[in-house]
Each structure stands twice: as C-alpha cells, then as structure tokens.
Amino acid sequence: MGDDEVLKCQNCQVPLEIDSSLIDLSLAQRSLLMNTATEPSVPTGIIPPDRLRRLGSVKKGGSLNLQPSVLNSLDSYVFLGGESSTLQQTRWDGESGDEADDSATTKTLSSRVGTLTNIFNVLSSKSNIDYPVCQDCCDLLIQKLKGEYEEALKERDTYSEFLYRLKKQRELESYATSKPHMVSESGGVDTKKEQEELLNELIELEKTEAELDSTIEDLESELQAKNDQEIAELEVMNSRDLEKLEFMSELQSLKNQYESTLNNLDKLRKTNVYNETFRISHDGPFGTINGMRLGGLDDKPIPWQEINGALGQVILLLATICARLKFKLNGYVLRPMGSFSKIEKLDPKDQEWHSYDAFSDGSFKLGRFFHKETSFDRAMVSILEVISQITSRLSMERSSDSEEIELPYNMHGDKINGMAVKLCGNKPGLEWTTACKFVLTNCKWLLAFSSSMINDF
Numbered sequence: 201m202g203d204d205e206v207l208k209c210q211n212c213q214v215p216l217e218i219d220s221s222l223i224d225l226s227l228a229q230r231s232l233l234m235n236t237a238t239e240p241s242v243p244t245g246i247i248p249p250d251r252l253r254r255l256g257s258v259k260k261g262g263s264l265n266l267q268p269s270v271l272n273s274l275d276s277y278v279f280l281g282g283e284s285s286t287l288q289q290t291r292w293d294g295e296s297g298d299e300a301d302d303s304a305t306t307k308t309l310s311s312r313v314g315t316l317t318n319i320f321n322v323l324s325s326k327s328n329i330d331y332p333v334c335q336d337c338c339d340l341l342i343q344k345l346k347g348e349y350e351e352a353l354k355e356r357d358t359y360s361e362f363l364y365r366l367k368k369q370r371e372l373e374s375y376a377t378s379k380p381h382m383v384s385e386s387g388g389v390d391t392k393k394e395q396e397e398l399l400n401e402l403i404e405l406e407k408t409e410a411e412l413d414s415t416i417e418d419l420e421s422e423l424q425a426k427n428d429q430e431i432a433e434l435e436v437m438n439s440r441d442l443e444k445l446e447f448m449s450e451l452q453s454l455k456n457q458y459e460s461t462l463n464n465l466d467k468l469r470k471t472n473v474y475n476e477t478f479r480i481s482h483d484g485p486f487g488t489i490n491g492m493r494l495g496g497l498d499d500k501p502i503p504w505q506e507i508n509g510a511l512g513q514v515i516l517l518l519a520t521i522c523a524r525l526k527f528k529l530n531g532y533v534l535r536p537m538g539s540f541s542k543i544e545k546l547d548p549k550d551q552e553w554h555s556y557d558a559f560s561d562g563s564f565k566l567g568r569f570f571h572k573e574t575s576f577d578r579a580m581v582s583i584l585e586v587i588s589q590i591t592s593r594l595s596m597e598r599s600s601d602s603e604e605i606e607l608p609y610n611m612h613g614d615k616i617n618g619m620a621v622k623l624c625g626n627k628p629g630l631e632w633t634t635a636c637k638f639v640l641t642n643c644k645w646l647l648a649f650s651s652s653m654i655n656d657f
Contacts, residue, residue: 209333474650480644494510498629508559512539525594529586544556556578587639607646608638611642616638619634621635621639
C-alpha cells in the first residue's frame with residue numbers, strides 16, 4: 201500500500217491501521233453512515249401535542265409486512281431479515297444484483313480506502329472533528345468534550361437559576377400590581393422593623409469595631425514595646441558577644457605569645473652561651489676560635505695580629521670557666537686583654553709573680569739561634585698547665601660519677617700529644633700549628649664538660 205493509500209490521523213498524522221470491518225463495508229452500511237452524518241440534529245425543544253399524536257399514529261416498519269420483491273424495488277434501503285445480522289444491500293443507480301456482486305469481488309483495496317476517505321471527508325464536513333483519528337487522539341477528544349459538556353451544564357444551571365429568580369421577581373411584581381395596598385401595609389411594617397433591626401445591628405457592629413480598634417492599638421503598642429525590648433536585648437547580647445570575641449581573640453593572642461615565649465625559652469635553655477661566645481672549629485690545618493686562626497705555615501703564613509687575637513680568646517675562655525666554676529688557679533692569674541693578653545705565674549722559690557706575654561710581633565730575636573725560651577713560650581706552657589688544673593678540678597667535682605674526665609690529647613710539660621708548643625723565637629711551622637689545633641680541641645672538650653657543671657647555662 202503506497203503513501204496515498206494510507207489513512208493517517210488528522211490530529212497527530214500517525215498512520216492508522218484500518219479495521220477489516222471498515223474495509224468490507226457494504227453499500228448499505230456506507231449509505232447508513234452517510235445518512236446518519238447528514239441527518240439534521242433533533243431539536244431539544246418541546247414537541248407540540250398534536251405532532252406527538254401524529255407520530256404515535258405512524259405505523260412501524262415491522263408491521264407493514266412488506267414482500268422481498270417490493271423491498272428489492274427500493275433502491276436506498278437495507279432489508280434486515282429476521283434475527284440475522286447480515287446486511288443485504290440493494291442496487292443503486294439502476295445496476296443489477298449480479299453486476300454489484302461482480303464489482304464487489306473485483307474491488308481493490310485502494311478503491312476501498314478511497315471510499316473510506318470520502319466517508320471520512322463527509323463526516324468531517326458535518327462536525328467539528330477531522331476524521332479519521334487514532335485511539336489516543338480519540339481519548340483526548342473525549343476528555344475535551346467531557347470538559348465542554350461539564351462547562352455547558354454549569355452554564356445551563358446558571359441560566360436556570362437566573363430564569364428562576366427572574367420568574368419569582370415577575371411574580372412578585374405582578375402580585376404587587378394586583379394588591380398594592382396589602383403589600384404597602386405589610387411591607388411597610390416589615391421594612392420598618394427590618395430597618396430597626398439592621399440599625400441596632402449596625403450600632404453593635406460599630407461598637408465591636410471600636411473595641412477591636414482599641415484592642416488593635418493596644419496590641420500594636422505592646423508589639424512595638426516588645427520589639428524595642430528585643431532590639432535592646434539583641435544589642436546588649438551582640439555587644440557581649442563582641443566583647444567575648446575580642447577577649448577570646450586577645451586570649452588566643454596571649455596564648456600564642458606565651459607558647460612562643462616558652463619555645464624561645466626552651467631554645468635559650470638548650471643554647472650553650474659559651475659555645476655561642478667561643479666558637480671553636482678548624483679551617484683546614486688551622487684551629488680556629490671565633491673565626492681567628494691559630495698557627496702558621498711556610499706556604500701560608502698567618503698574621504701575628506690574628507694569632508694574638510686567637511690566643512686572647514683562649515685565655516678569656518679559660519678565665520670565664522674559672523669564674524663560673526668559682527675556681528681559683530694555683531699559682532696562675534689570667535689577664536685576658538684581647539690581642540695583648542698575659543698570664544702571671546708565681547715563682548715558688550722567691551714568691552714573686554712573673555708576667556708572661558701571650559702575644560708576639562714576630563720580630564727577629566737573637567735567642568732563636570740558641571733556642572732560648574721567650575716570654576711567649578712560657579705563656580703557651582702556662583696555658584697547658586691552666587687547662588690541666590681546670591681538668592683536675594672538674595674531675596674532683598664529678599668524683600661521684602664512675603667516669604673520669606679525659607681530654608682528647610695528653611699534655612705533659614711543654615708538649616701536647618708529643619708536640620711542643622714553644623717556638624723559641626722561630627716562625628710558626630706545621631708542628632706548632634698542629635699543637636695549637638690540639639690545644640683548641642682540648643679547650644672545646646673542657647668547655648663541654650664545664651657546661652654541665654654550671655647551673656646558669
């Protein structure tokens with residue numbers, strides 16, 4: 201079946217499947233549909249009694265006892281035989297029964313669809329609905345028609361009520377016209393009484409309105425006072441919350457400062473002031489104290505100003521340890537004076553104090569040819585003896601401990617770890633530089649041991 205032979209829903213354009221009962225319509229069935237569509241609508245008005253009598257006198261088709269031959273001569277009627285539901289159609293436009301049977305057998309599907317299309321066109325022209333329609337669109341149309349029907353019923357009820365009220369009004373007017381004196385007397389009395397009742401009711405309503413207005417004013421004043429009180433309470437609460445927030449913020453700030461101060465205090469407690477004041481380290485073959493090198497080499501000479509400064513720091517370190525330990529040296533007095541520090545020694549024979557210079561200018565001295573001991577050499581030996589005395593004192597303080605203080609390098613006389621600390625007027629060399637490095641190492645160990653003995657660190 202082509203596109204021209206397919207029937208579509210006139211609302212949603214969906215192809216429709218034609219039922220077999222519509223395709224196999226007989227001529228009589230098509231005529232019945234056509235005539236039903238073209239019949240005028242029956243008026244809903246009241247039929248006059250004479251017409252009703254005339255309609256009752258008309259005989260029905262079943263009581264006429266018409267013969268089949270007579271029925272066959274009628275072109276546009278369908279004969280229903282007995283209880284059978286089979287429709288027997290007559291010949292239209294003078295065609296014989298045999299020719300109708302032949303045309304029915306040779307009728308194609310397209311011609312049937314065309315016939316149905318014509319029928320649907322006739323039906324559509326006689327109503328507000330375009331046929332054919334699918335089942336879904338049919339349901340929608342039914343719902344729409346139901347809604348329109350309900351609206352029509354509402355309008356009908358409205359008009360009926362209006363007509364009823366209009367009829368009652370006309371009856372009252374006609375009654376007043378026929379008996380005006382009775383209406384005026386009774387109506388006047390009733391109207392006066394009704395006016396008095398309405399007036400009394402109006403007075404009561406006005407009193408009630410005045411009371412309600414007064415009550416409303418009182419309630420509004422109370423509400424305004426309550427709102428003002430709530431606003432004041434909210435302001436007080438907000439100010440308290442703000443003060444609380446500021447206090448909490450300040451408290452948190454103080455806590456943070458307190459924690460920071462505690463951390464700094466712990467850091468300061470762990471910090472050894474002497475280690476920070478006297479930083480002993482090394483720079484290649486040279487021992488250093490506070491960045492000043494102690495020693496000298498032939499290929500890398502060190503200025504005597506730097507060497508004197510380093511020795512001054514060593515003497516200051518030893519004097520500080522003795523002062524903090526409240527320890528008095530036996531036969532020695534340290535005089536820390538920077539680059540010109542000195543050490544005084546008591547001579548046990550003549551009980552006189554001799555001062556030795558812990559600095560030198562590196563000038564040529566005749567004593568170097570004879571390896572004669574200088575004041576600088578005696579100061580270096582005195583440094584070794586002072587370190588030994590402090591070590592002995594610390595060992596006595598730690599006598600309760602099982603460990604005994606031992607320095608990394610042994611000191612005996614004018615030698616440390618077998619290397620002499622005397623120059624005898626010569627230039628600093630590798631041996632003297634190494635001996636000075638060992639002296640600084642022993643001083644660093646002595647500083648570490650003494651730090652644990654001092655409570656003020």
